[in-house]
Amino acid sequence: MSADSTLAGWAARLGSGEISCRELAADCLARIEQGAHLNAFVSVDSQRVLDVAAERDAIPRAERGPLHGLPIAIKDIFCQAHTRTTAGSRMLEQWRAPYSAHVIERLEAAGAVLLGKTNMDEFAMGSSGENSHFGATRNPWDDSRVPGGSSSGSAAAVAAGMVPAALGTDTGGSIRQPAAFCGLTGLKPTYGRVSRWGMIAFASSLDQAGPMAWTAEDLAMLLGVIAGCDTRDSTSVDAPVDDYSKALSAPVSGRRIGIPSALLGADVAEPVRVAVDEARQTFERLGASIHEVALPTALAGVPAYYVLAPAEASTNLARFDGVRFGHRCSEPRNLTDLYLRSRAEGFGSEVKRRILTGTYVLSVGYYEAYYLQAQRVRRLIRDEFLAAFGQVDVILAPTTPGPAFALGEKVDDPVAMYQQDVFTIPANLAGIPALSMPAGMTGGLPLGVQLLGPHFGEATLLNLAHAFQQATDHHLERPSGVRE
Amino acid sequence: MSIDAEQVRRIAHLARIGLDADEADRYIGDLESILGMVERMRAVPTDGVAPLPHPIDLQQRLRPDVVTEADQRDLFQADAPAVAEGFYLVPRVVE
């Protein structure tokens, strides 16, 4: 049985007529209002949401899409036509996108009701949700703590019961880490599985959009809608889209699960280690076999990532120059002044830090030693994963080194903040899909574990996560005051 | 890894990000610690390993040569900082 507050649960009640699309949307809007202190949303157009929901109600049953009437929140990195799209930045504070991202077109065509745009670390650069021009997002489990980032508002919105599901993006863990910190299930699909068209780029060879919800079952519904080839994105892969919902109930018995002991050598809080171990035991009970896998280079993932991602970002963000759109400084004295001040004022400090890092590693004399070396390390990491997937179906690993940390705790130490991504980054470098799911609690805060699979192995990840959630109750935990 | 103020100024100028003196100092420290962390990666032996720009080994799709985009100038310029007669405007560039 689906728990009430899940996407599947609401879908059942919308289907039975127990509640209308408009009633559900109104309920979500009320909860968003109640949870305003969490700062989960950047923009909500209540009237438009209610109008769209009412339109959905008018659709004859036979013509309803797979996400009919379901309220979904959107990370504010996705362009939505004629809607303010900020990427969490002052640079785009006033910018209305003239077109919609591919995933938004897909969600709307499937009948979803888009509730609003969620807060995020500026241009998806951050692991805490604190780097937003619109202020930090707070964790619904403990509002003195961060919800994780960069899909901070999406995670908080779902965890606080404002919406049953949300879209995020994941460049180095930005879906999985906040999902883990907020007790959710989140999936970063294979690179190229979901079109990047209309998604404001952070690091083009790493960025991937994905769903966040309470359960693997809900993720399967959403992924089935947003996955697929889009000719507007050259890196979008033309591979068949599996029936993810159907794949959920496949038998787990006989599945081979890999444990990367080298990765676990990283600094991990004891409760996280315990959660991974218990998850391993659960899968064993379900009939899976456990195998040791070697990922010797994975620990070099963080430094390689913090060369590659800033390098790509430094040029992706060059278009924000105050000429055609976005923030322009007042009364520029000359062209150089226009550039320098518009960008100094428009970008926050973490974005500047990464642009400077990226500019440095691409500049003459450093390109070979930093950028090319990072790409070589990237190949080693990817090839080690590909080799591992010759022996196992999935790899089980922690999502984060520990539970959600306190607001402000790491803001002054960028390197400590970057280390938060040690378990999530390798999947982005390798382009493989990875799913984080709730696997325990510590001190009233949720913990997550990750399943990593081979390219286009999303169905297997969802299948195993669903089996895990059928066998355990971690995904049923809710912050106090949030309906189950 | 040591970075000096001149390097930070040069990079900031390449990236067209205006920095005041305090900020420049702060970024010297930040870049040093980030590049210090990156040193670990530089020690990984990679002789004979080809760089990997994309995680999936695929080739570029080609688009048929047809016009698909209509004029949307008014829409695109609705939020532009400064336009006149359809042009985007910037301070006079001295050639």
Place this chain on the structure above:
Amino acid sequence: MSNWETVIGLEVHVQLATASKLFSGAPNRFGAEANRQASAVDLGLPGVLPVLNEAVVHMALRFGLAVEAQISPLTQFARKNYFYPDLPKGYQISQLDHPIIGPGRLEIVVGDQAKTIGITRAHLEEDAGKSIHDQLPGLTAVDLNRAGTPLLEIVSEPDMRSAAEAVAYLRELHAIVRDLGISDGNMNEGSMRCDANVSIRPRGERTLGTRTEIKNLNSFRFLEKAIEFEVERQIEVLEGGGRIHQETRLYDAQRNETRSMRSKEEAEDYRYFPDPDLLPVAITPKMIAEVARSMPELPRARRQRFCEQYGLSEYDARQVAADRATAAYFETCVAIAEDPKLTANWVMGELASILNRDELGIEASPVPAAALGTLIARIRDATISSKIAKTVFDIMVAEGGEPDAIIEARGLRQMSDSGELERLVDEVIAANPAQVEQFRAGKTKLLGFFVGQVMKATGGKANPQQLNDLLRGRLDGGG
């Protein structure tokens, strides 16, 4: 001869004549109102992505085959990063490593000398927009219609040794890209732009001198003048004990001089790296074979064929085979005229001077190829003389019409009735006894006088050969 040797390499940007842009579906056309042909991709708006135009790849391959170049099996795009208002993304998508076209060569002819110029590479890149500095006071106006237009940048080896060779190379490239149908080559509209790298060295020296780069030469004449000026300038500097600085210079056509641009190059660090939004492009043998099948005849092969098939001299072949339109005109013409040499003379002579006078391309010739062919055939079959043919041609230019009709309507047909001609010859001889006497006394140059008199009497319609024979017979025969 100067003690200095000139060394020139050219970088030529050719706008490719596609329907849509390099990475977007916006129209690739010249002359629209500002920013009406700039799509979201061309403007570099947030969230947009590039997708490569298939026709651009095919056009580059056509060029590669035309210059017998090596073609990369895998080619990739890179970002060249710099800030400028007409560069919307803050980077230009270009190619650095693995350009689509590798080393190739092109044969040029200067005077009577053929020479092979090496082509280093040709790569694809997107054009920038246009900055207009003089339209609004204190402001630069930016038009991004041109942004994203596909360019093929063709880089030569430093193989040219004179301005004349550089011009010949550029003309040959111009003819090739037009023949291939990959560009209109219109230099006025910037469809073809040229930068010249120029250096000098003492004759006999093997190492290259320091070079300067002259930017944006948009006509054959400017290329020639700019190089000539720059070579003189460099000689003056070196002979005066100075040093050449590697720099970018601009040619000022009004003053006919080059001058140093602010050397922004010095501080530039373009931070090239592979564009992560684009994947490597596979150039398969199948693609190359398909392009090869559709290749038109190229200028060099055509010249060769014209020499062999029509027995034309190298010089004539080079003139009439220079470009596809002229060659096509010639071939239509010669098929009817059946006299290649005479046809070449007419095409290069009378026709060319009319086209020059009226500034017309041969496609827009007021005299269609078939009509000129007929006219030439009438000279060949002695219906009219060459002189009358020129009259007919002028009428065809001025009023149009078929040569046969004009000849009939105006009674320009040569007199073929020998009785009538004989009668006129006799009349002229009878009317000029003094000249007859002088002729017979050995002043044979007077033949021309008698020809003139008879021609005048026939209104120019006598067959000159027949008239000559008749006159000689009568005058020599003493009759």
